[in-house]
Amino acid sequence: MNIKLKKFLVLIASLGFLIAALFALDRLLMESNSTYEDMAEEIDQRDIDMGNALNFNSDETSSTAIYGATQTLAHPPGRKPQQDTE
Amino acid sequence: MRISSNLFKLEDYWAVWLGFFLLLGGLTLFTGFSKPDNMDSRFSEINRSLDLAASQAPYKTIEYYQAVDQKNGIQARKEAVGSFVARFVAKPQSWETNPIDSFYTSAAEPGESDLAEYEEVTAELSRSLNAAKTAHDKAQRAGFKDKSLNGQAETAIDDWYEAQTISSGLKARLGKKEFNIVPGLIALTVLIAVLFAFGAHFMGKDVKGFLLSFPCLMALAIFSYFMGEQETMKHLGFGYPAWAIITGMLIANTVGTPNWIKPSLETEYYIKTGLVLLGGELLFSKILAIGLPGLFVAWLVTPTVLIATYIFGQKILKIPSKTLNIVVSADMSVCGTSAAIAAASACKAKNEELTLSIGLSLLFTAVMMIILPVVIKASGMPDILGGAWIGGTLDSSGAVAAAGAFLSQEALYVAATIKMIQNMMIGAIALGIAIYWSTVVEKGTGVEVGWAEIWNRFPKFILGFIGASVVFSLLYYSMGPDAGSALIENGVIRGMTAPLRDWFFCLAFGSIGLATNFRELAPYFKGGKPLILYGCGQCLNLTLTLIMAYIMFYVVFPGITENI
Numbered sequence: 001m002n003i004k005l006k007k008f009l010v011l012i013a014s015l016g017f018l019i020a021a022l023f024a025l026d027r028l029l030m031e032s033n034s035t036y037e038d039m040a041e042e043i044d045q046r047d048i049d050m051g052n053a054l055n056f057n058s059d060e061t062s063s064t065a066i067y068g069a070t071q072t073l074a075h076p077p078g079r080k081p082q083q084d085t086e
Numbered sequence: 087m088r089i090s091s092n093l094f095k096l097e098d099y100w101a102v103w104l105g106f107f108l109l110l111g112g113l114t115l116f117t118g119f120s121k122p123d124n125m126d127s128r129f130s131e132i133n134r135s136l137d138l139a140a141s142q143a144p145y146k147t148i149e150y151y152q153a154v155d156q157k158n159g160i161q162a163r164k165e166a167v168g169s170f171v172a173r174f175v176a177k178p179q180s181w182e183t184n185p186i187d188s189f190y191t192s193a194a195e196p197g198e199s200d201l202a203e204y205e206e207v208t209a210e211l212s213r214s215l216n217a218a219k220t221a222h223d224k225a226q227r228a229g230f231k232d233k234s235l236n237g238q239a240e241t242a243i244d245d246w247y248e249a250q251t252i253s254s255g256l257k258a259r260l261g262k263k264e265f266n267i268v269p270g271l272i273a274l275t276v277l278i279a280v281l282f283a284f285g286a287h288f289m290g291k292d293v294k295g296f297l298l299s300f301p302c303l304m305a306l307a308i309f310s311y312f313m314g315e316q317e318t319m320k321h322l323g324f325g326y327p328a329w330a331i332i333t334g335m336l337i338a339n340t341v342g343t344p345n346w347i348k349p350s351l352e353t354e355y356y357i358k359t360g361l362v363l364l365g366g367e368l369l370f371s372k373i374l375a376i377g378l379p380g381l382f383v384a385w386l387v388t389p390t391v392l393i394a395t396y397i398f399g400q401k402i403l404k405i406p407s408k409t410l411n412i413v414v415s416a417d418m419s420v421c422g423t424s425a426a427i428a429a430a431s432a433c434k435a436k437n438e439e440l441t442l443s444i445g446l447s448l449l450f451t452a453v454m455m456i457i458l459p460v461v462i463k464a465s466g467m468p469d470i471l472g473g474a475w476i477g478g479t480l481d482s483s484g485a486v487a488a489a490g491a492f493l494s495q496e497a498l499y500v501a502a503t504i505k506m507i508q509n510m511m512i513g514a515i516a517l518g519i520a521i522y523w524s525t526v527v528e529k530g531t532g533v534e535v536g537w538a539e540i541w542n543r544f545p546k547f548i549l550g551f552i553g554a555s556v557v558f559s560l561l562y563y564s565m566g567p568d569a570g571s572a573l574i575e576n577g578v579i580r581g582m583t584a585p586l587r588d589w590f591f592c593l594a595f596g597s598i599g600l601a602t603n604f605r606e607l608a609p610y611f612k613g614g615k616p617l618i619l620y621g622c623g624q625c626l627n628l629t630l631t632l633i634m635a636y637i638m639f640y641v642v643f644p645g646i647t648e649n650i
Contacts, residue, residue, distance in 0.1 A: 004341065011340040018332065019313075026318045035460045035492075040321040042492045062487045062502035063580070064158065069499045070567065071154045075136045078144035 097355050100285035102550030105362025108281075109554055109583055112171075113561075116577035120168035122160050129568040132157045144230055145240040148218055151247050157568070162577030174270050175585040178312040180320070188312050189271075193264040200260055207256050211249045218246040244495065275304045278589065282355060295349030303350045306333060306600075307592040323452040323485055326588075327423055327595050331441055334599015343600045351597040353437060357427055358547040360590035361516075363583045364424060365554030368510050369562045369575065379638035379646055380500065383478050384507040387630045391419040392515065395623035403615050408527055409435035412519060413443045414616050418623045421509050422447045422481030427591065428516040432545055433523045437598045438607050444595075446620045447481045454624075455485040459492050470647055473497030474635035477504030479627050500639075513552050520548045 029036040093099050122128070132153050139150035162168045181187040196204070221242035225235040279300040287293045307326075310333060313319060314326035337343060343351075392415050399411035409430070416429035423444055430440040458480065462472035473490050476497070480486045483505050490501030524544045558579075562570035610616065639647045 007341045011336055014336050014340065015333065018336075022322055022324060023318055026321055029321075029456075033456065035463075036321070036456050039456060039459070039488055039492050043320050043488050044317060062483055062498075062505065063575075065487070065490075065495075065498045065502040066506055067158050067571070068154060069503050071136070071157070072146070074567065075133075075140045075150075077140045077146050077150065 094288045095290070096546070097285075097289060098358060098546035098550075100289060101355065101358030101362055101547040102553075104281060104285055104359045105365070105547075105550055105554060108363060108586060109366045109558070109578070112578035112582040115171055116162045116168055116581060117573050120162040120165040120171075120577060120581075122162060122165055122572060125160060125569065125572060128160060129157065129572075133568070143222070143225070143239070144236055146243065147222060148215075148243060148246065151243070151250075160568075160572050162573045163581030164576075168577060168581050172581040172585070173265075173267070175274060175582055175589070176267050176270055177326075177585060177588065178267065178308060178315050179265070180315050180317065181312075182317045185312070188315055189268055190266045191264060196260040204253075204256055204260055207249070207253045211246070211253045214242070214246040214249040218242040248495070271308060274589070275301055278304070278593075282352065282359075285355070286352070291352075292349040295346065296352075299347040299350040302347055303593055303596055303600075306330065306337075306596040307589065309333060310592055310596065323448065323455060323482070325484070326592050327444060328448050330592050330595035331444065331599040331602075334596045335441075335602050335604065336599075338600050338602060339604050347600065351601055353594050353597040353601070354431070356590045356594040356597065357431055358545075360587045360594065361428055361431060362547060362550040362554050363587035363590070364428075365513060365551035366558045366583055367579050367587070368513055368555040368559070369570075370510060370555065370559040379635075379643045380474070380477070380504040380507050382638045382642075383474055383631060383634050384504050385511065387478060387627070387634050388419050388508055388511055389515075391623060391627045391630060392416060394626060395419060395619065398622060399615075399619045403619055405615050405619065407436075407439060407610070409433045410439040410442065410610060410616065411619065413439050414446065414619050415623060416515060416519070417443045417447045417481070418450075418620050419627055420511055420515055421483070421505065422451065423591075424509070425512050425515065427594075428512050428551070429519050432516040432520040432548060433527070434545070437601060438610050441598055441602055441607065442610050442616055446616060450620060450624060451481045451485050454480055455489050459489050462493060468640075469494040469497040470500050470639055471632075471635055473500030474504055474639055475628070475632050477501035478508065478631035478635065479624070480505075483509070513555050516548055517552060520545050 026040075030040065136150065136153040136157070139147050139153055142149075163172050178188040179191075218239070221235070221239040225232065225239040228235050230236055279297055282300075283293050283296050286296050307330060310326040310330035313329040313333075314324065319325065319329075395415040395418065396412055399405045399415065400408065405411045412433055413426050413430045413435045417423070417426035419425075420429075426440060426443045426447060429435070430443070458476055459472075461467075462469075462475065467475075472493050473496065476489045476493075477486055477500060480489060480501075483502075486501050486505045487498065490498035493501075521544075524540045528543055529540075558574060562574045565573060
């Protein structure tokens with residue numbers, strides 16, 4: 001077999017093995033760990049984009065949470081209404 | 087004279103020029119052509135409603151939440167020009183079983199099961215709304231003096247809001263419009279290639295080779311995003327950085343990286359430009375509005391852990407490479423991959439060291455994302471303390487959001503806020519590392535080095551990074567929090583520069599992978615020292631963060647904690 005073709009097949013097989021291993025790990029964790037299962041559901045439900053790294057501004061969940069926190073501080077419940085607003 | 091002649095020849099300066107070109111271009115597009123209609127008057131009106139709703143009960147009422155949502159909906163990136171630009175820089179979308187969903191989806195009618203689910207969710211929303219209204223009326227009739235009734239009303243309203251969030255998400259999913267990101271990806275490839283080729287021309291690089299090979303590197307970046315957006319990969323926290331590095335390494339170590347692609351493997355160029363864009367995202371003025379407890383937790387613990395871990399690595403573990411030590415320490419103590427990239431660029435670490443550090447971060451984040459919530463739940467720790475612990479110790483923002491949301495909405499607030507405050511430290515830490523490296527580490531012992539030489543060694547793009555942060559923070563401050571949020575944060579940053587920065591980092595990770603040989607990586611891991619360093623540093627981080635979070639949220643500022 002051509003050496004280049006052989007190397008290419010090794011590359012495809014390595015990627016396939018990696019993907020299969022990750023899917024198997026996910027299934028294993030789903031079956032053995034209820035927290036992982038709940039967390040996965042949470043991720044699916046909230047559709048956290050790029051749930052890995054470098055995602056500070058792409059992550060709508062964090063952004064909405066922080067927005068809510070800033071609004072709570074700017075307009076704390078139980079406070080008398082202000083004459084001048086922001 | 088030498089500085090002025092270098093301004094258009096050095097990569098550091100070109101990273102600054104390109105970064106500012108994109109930041110200022112984005113600013114013009116979003117503030118000039120995508121400003122929401124009657125924005126100021128709409129904000130004033132909603133703020134009046136918010137203040138009124140806030141004055142009516144000692145907790146957040148239904149009207150309060152509705153006003154916050156209405157206010158959060160005013161965003162420049164949702165206007166015509168803004169959404170066009172946002173689509174142009176879009177990454178492949180989430181998908182589960184059909185890979186085509188990542189690039190193209192037709193506007194299909196919802197299926198019967200989807201409609202049944204929607205009806206169920208709508209019925210639950212209606213039930214929870216009635217329960218919230220009833221509980222609120224009871225508390226109101228008691229003049230809000232009965233703490234138990236107030237608590238019941240607050241819980242019922244929180245439940246309704248949670249149901250409403252689920253319902254809105256489902257509605258958006260069912261009403262999904264047709265999208266096709268392929269033309270945008272092609273245009274984006276051309277834009278990024280031309281942009282970087284422009285600088286490459288002035289730096290005397292192989293522009294033709296760059297332009298011809300860049301589409302292949304971009305294809306690797308697209309593949310990495312595509313794989314990272316698959317649902318199972320998201321569960322495992324296996325996102326685009328991991329896919330870009332691993333796929334690149336597999337190619338390099340099997341078929342080999344072809345010589346013709348090498349002109350486009352400009353790792354440093356992509357990273358430095360991405361870091362200047364990242365600077366624009368760090369809005370210092372915003373954190374002042376968030377509150378003191380998180381500020382203390384993030385800003386006291388993080389530098390302490392960084393310095394202690396670095397010293398531990400040098401004195402106890404005796405890690406041969408100082409650059410590897412500082413990159414791993416910054417990665418672990420600050421905020422994962424972004425901090426690792428900034429630290430690595432500031433101390434001019436080798437690509438293999440950055441790869442190793444990012445690998446450790448991804449591994450620990452995936453494990454801790456599951457273990458931390460289990461420990462918090464099992465120990466009966468309050469959600470707010472748990473959220474602070476998660477926000478201060480988990481590396482990636484996505485993992486923080488997932489773990490925080492898993493505990494409760496309050497935990498998510500605290501976790502995400504602390505993470506954001508921690509992210510703000512990247513610039514200061516990168517600057518500190520750059521100065522320390524230029525003046526102490528590279529100087530060596532007993533060798534006198536003049537300021538001119540120190541300046542030569544200093545990574546100048548760090549100044550662009552800090553400058554972008556200062557300029558955008560001042561702009562945000564001058565506009566005020568509402569307009570700043572609508573035009574800067576939810577306009578130019580989230581609509582354009584942050585996605586572009588992610589693309590640049592993805593290209594850098596792909597370049598790193600394609601230039602990495604497995605055999606060259608192995609010596610850096612000798613004796614498992616980086617793993618021990620990361621593990622010990624993380625233990626210190628976990629301990630100090632928990633202690634500091636408890637002190638700040640429950641001893642020093644209990645009033646703020648009650649209002650969260």
